[in-house]
Each structure stands twice: as structure tokens, then as C-alpha cells.
Amino acid sequence: MKSALFSALIMLIFFMLLALNLGESQLSFTSLLWQEDAVARMIMTEVRLPRVLLSVLVGAGVATSGALIQGLFRNPLADPALIGVSGGAALFASLYIVLGTGIGFYGFGLALSAFVGSLLATWLVLLIGDRGGRISGMLLAGIAVNAVSLSGVGILSLLATDQQLRSVTFWALGSFNHADWQSVLIALCMLPALLRILFLARRLDIMTLGDLEAGHLGIEVPRLRLEAILLAALITGIAVSLCGVIAFVGLIVPHLVRMASKARHEIVLPGSMIVGGMLVLLADTVSRQLFSPSQIPVGIVTALIGGPFFIYLIVKKDSGDRL
């Protein structure tokens, strides 16, 4: 299992180098190492490299928090986007763009605002979902919160100026067009949270047995749940603030890793991290290559692949009573 993780990591690095080579102008990543000409080097270091790094970081973050949420809610079909967390983050990111651009500087303020939004949405979903007492209640609450958030984004886009509108649309669809070193820096703030999640692996295994069972096995369930939700909200908030909603990655990647490895969280979490980074990097590379020089938002690509895959998962789960 450990060696599979290692080969996945090697593959990720290979794809990163490959992605650096692809683009409008014919350049090789070797130009990073020895200077050919200033423009080429500039495209490499200021455009492609941050974009590659950002897509890998965001993919790793979103996929890992997806795995975390799935373990926490004992549902292999849960996902930060599905339970309304991303919607909340997108709403608050739009709020910040349209109403609050004067406050603080753009990057960190936006990330913070998106984080608050994702936190609020998670809290709401938990509050409503717990009342129903079942996981289906929570997913339904997530759908409701998502719908309200999206209509909020809609209202905001009516109030927005043209410039703001473009930014809001960008959040709704998800894209890495604006990747630069500042966004990479903000994305790096996810790393402590990601590392912390890796330490929760054993307790997440136990949580999949059920809340009561986990309590019987010595886990302080309310505390663990609070911590996990804060971590997922933090990561989702940062990811959404940087590149909008990247649909389905948090759902599909952990599922793929689980299907391939049938493993416990000590493998599934780092596995999702690597495969998530790889998948978003590939999706972004496709989205900027396919109709080059014009680019389609990466969220569209992931949704196009993810939607059908999700339907396949639902159909495959023959016992429909579990959702």
C-alpha cells in the first residue's frame, strides 16, 4: 500500500513537469533551470509554475477534505460541495467582492470571508441535519443551503458592476486563470490543516462504525466532529476563495482511492491528497489546452467528468436505502 502511494507521488511529479511543458507557447520546463530568454523564463515562473502548483494544492486540499467529510458522516457519497460548504464559501466570496472590496487587501480578506461562509454553511447543515437525526436529513439540508447560497450569489451579481460580475461568475464556475504567487502563498495555508487531517486517520476509521460505536470505543465524538468540520471548512474556504467551486473532486477522488485500495484512512487520506492534486492538475491542463488559446473554466471540466461518475456510483449502490 505504501509503495502504491509512492508511485502515485512519482506520477504526480511527472504530470506536473508535463503540464509545465504545455501551453500556448512552446516551452520546456528545463527553461526553469537554465535561462534561455527572459520572456520564456517569465512565462514559466510567473504563469505556468504558480498555476501548476496552485491546481495541485487545491486538488489535494479539496480531495482530502472530501475524504474527511465522508469518514465523519459515514457516507461515501458526501462531499464538501454536496453538503453546502462550497456554496456558503462562494456566497461569502461574492459578498466580499461586491460589497467589501474596500476592506483589507484582496487575497487574504477574500480567503477569510470564504472561510467564514463555509463555516456558517457547515454549522447550518449540521444544525438542520442533526434535527432529522439521519444522514439523508443532512444531505437535504446541504441541498437547501446550496440553493439559498446560489440565489444569494445571483442577487449579488445583479448588484455588481461589470468588473465585479466577471469575478463572481468566475467563482461560480471555478477556474485557475488568476493563479499567481500570492494565491500559491495563500494555498500553502492549507498545509497545516492537511497535516492535521492525516493525524485523524485512526479516529476516522472508528467513526465510520457509527457515532455511538465510536463513543463506546473511547472517542469524544462531538469534539472530533467539531475539529474535523473546522478543518474541512478552512480548506474548502481557502480553495473556493482561490479558484471558485471545483465540483465533484472531493466526492470522486476519495471514492476512487477507496475502490482501488479498499483501505483504511491512513492510506485513503494521503492517497486522496496525491490523486486529488493529480486529477485537478490534469483537468486544468485539459481545460486550458482543449480550446487554446481560449480557456474553459476547470469547474466545468470536473463537473463534466464528475457528474456521470456520480450517477454511476448511485446506480451501482444497489441498496438505495443507505443514502
Place this chain on the structure above:
Amino acid sequence: MSLKLAKVSYCIGEKRLLQDISFEVRAGELVIILGPNGAGKSTLLHLAGGDYQPDEGEVRQFGFDPFVLARSQRAMRMGFLPQGNRLDFPYKVKEVVRFGRSPFMVSEKNNKRVVAEVLLAMALEELAERDYLTLSGGERQRVQIARVLAQIWGLSEGTCLFLDEPLTSLDLAHQLMLMRLLKALADRGLCVSVVLHDLNLAMRFGDLIALLDKSGELAGFGTPAEVLTPQAIQTVFSVRATLQTSKTSERPVLIFE
């Protein structure tokens, strides 16, 4: 030294689920909780296990209030099998059983030995490498029981074991196997409480019977012969029953009309 409930009552909103329940089970005894649907058997088990806090009265497991005890502490002195399996992830059978060892900081060698012993005891050794999700309902139930047994394996006096309808989906042979195993665990000094629906298994294996009626009161507590009388069964279950002596066991058998 015992599991002790003193004047325990429990309500949800206005509804009183359990009323003034008192009994004591000593180390080494197997108590079987019986009663009609909705009588509060599971609630009673969760109260005794410290999952819920009683509205009145108190629960003591060997002197400790299990509701107040830190979860990590409670996990080292109590095993609990709730009703229904929620696990929906593709773990191997031996991994699920291994989860029962998680409260203990002992060597992996020790854990492996316990898991192997428990798998053997629950006749699961051939399924050890199987994906839990590919198992049948009865097999899953046995794996969950094995997980709980792994937790209390090797512990003796001062330990409580609670099982809520563990015989669900088990075939006849496995039902008897489990009841014998529970009896053996009680003989080892554990305090074992089990919710059952089969009155004859209760009659045969129980050291004590706690009989709940529809209103959530204790209709009887004592040895099977004392509690499981035709009159009590008529009152609590509205079923006419007669006792017959058994050729194979010293305890009588109930025949229902």
C-alpha cells in the same frame, strides 16, 4: 462489586420511557432484558452503558457513573453492541474486528492475537480477509459482535458487556454458539447484559431476567424460574404460555399458544 441501577427514570420530552427501575447485577452474572416492542429495553441498556443520563436515579458500573466517565476510560472497561449496523466502508473483516482494540495501548502482536482468538470464537476465521460490505446480514452481525468482544477480551472483573439484540439475523447454530460464549464470559467475571426476544433462550441461559412491561416499568426481576411465569408472560406479552420440563436441560421450556 456490580452494575447497579437505583430508581432510574428516563423521559423524552413529556413521554416517560422508563419508570423507577432498580436492579443489581453482580460480576459473573448474565442478565437478559426482555419485554414487548417499545418497552424501553434499548433505552435501559444505553442508560446502563452511560450513553444517556437518567432524569432521576443513578447508574453505577462498579462504583463509577458511566455517563460522567471520560470516553477513553469507559472504553477500557465496557463493551457495547448497539442495534443495527451502520458501517458502509469496504474494510476487511479483520480490520473491523481490530477497531475493537483501538482503546488499548498494547503491542500490535497482542492485538493480532486477540483478533485471531475472537475471529475463531465467532467462527469468522475463514472470512478474515473478506470485504465487510460483501458479507450477508448475519455475517456482518457476527463481525460486529466480534469487534465488541475484541474490546473486552482478556478483561475480567470490573468489566461490563452490553449487547442489544445480538441474535438478529443469526442462524440457530450461531445463536446457540453466541449464548454459550456469553455464558463463558460471565463465568470469567464479566457483568453481561443482553436484550433478547427469545424467551426460551432467556430461560435457558439467563442467570437473571429483567422483564419490562409496555409502560416502561420493571414487571419482574430475578431468576428465570421466578420471573418467566405463565402469569407474567400473559400480563406483559398478552400471550398464553405453559411450562414443560425439558429432557435435555434442567430448566423448563415455554410452549406458546
